[in-house]
Amino acid sequence: MSHVHLTIGDITTAQVDAIVNAANSALLAGGGVCGAIHRAAGPALQQACNRVKEVDGVRCPTGEARITTAGNLPARYVIHAVGPRYGIDPQPHALLASAYHHSYTLALEHGCRSVAVPAISCGIFGYPLDEAARIAITTSLEPAFSDLEITFYLFDREIYDAFEAALPN
Numbered sequence: 001m002s003h004v005h006l007t008i009g010d011i012t013t014a015q016v017d018a019i020v021n022a023a024n025s026a027l028l029a030g031g032g033v034c035g036a037i038h039r040a041a042g043p044a045l046q047q048a049c050n051r052v053k054e055v056d057g058v059r060c061p062t063g064e065a066r067i068t069t070a071g072n073l074p075a076r077y078v079i080h081a082v083g084p085r086y087g088i089d090p091q092p093h094a095l096l097a098s099a100y101h102h103s104y105t106l107a108l109e110h111g112c113r114s115v116a117v118p119a120i121s122c123g124i125f126g127y128p129l130d131e132a133a134r135i136a137i138t139t140s141l142e143p144a145f146s147d148l149e150i151t152f153y154l155f156d157r158e159i160y161d162a163f164e165a166a167l168p169n
Helices: 033-039 043-050 092-109 129-138 157-166
Strands: 002-006 018-022 066-070 077-081 114-116 149-154
Touching: 018 033, 018 092, 033 157, 043 066, 043 077, 043 149, 066 149, 077 092, 077 157, 092 114, 092 129, 129 157, 149 157
Parallel strands: 002 149, 018 077, 018 114, 114 149
Antiparallel strands: 066 077
């Protein structure tokens, strides 16, 4: 049985060890998934983000991830992954794969066994769904992450269908 699952639903209600946030490099509450996660977590999440060391306004470079406590969310942690802005950041394929890779590595390093993951970079960052889904699924299926139960919480049927098409038969 696969350790990668898909669902259409609200990531903020996921009963998992860690919720991955599609974050911005400043780790500030934004719109979309990031805004929903921050609203559900309450002010404690932004306070935790503010404690992450900042270098020239960047708390998390594109293609990397940082982990914080989860505030009022049912998860123990929030892993803030910064995906590329499609058509702006160079080598978006490598950066998107790296954001997922860093997220899963952090989850394992912190003893997590289950993670809820959004479609990173597919909202305001403009990543084409089919390509983003292939990268997300391919990275999630790497043998190094086989001990994680990974559930993609997807916003709607269009995104779900793209991710489902990327799953191997």
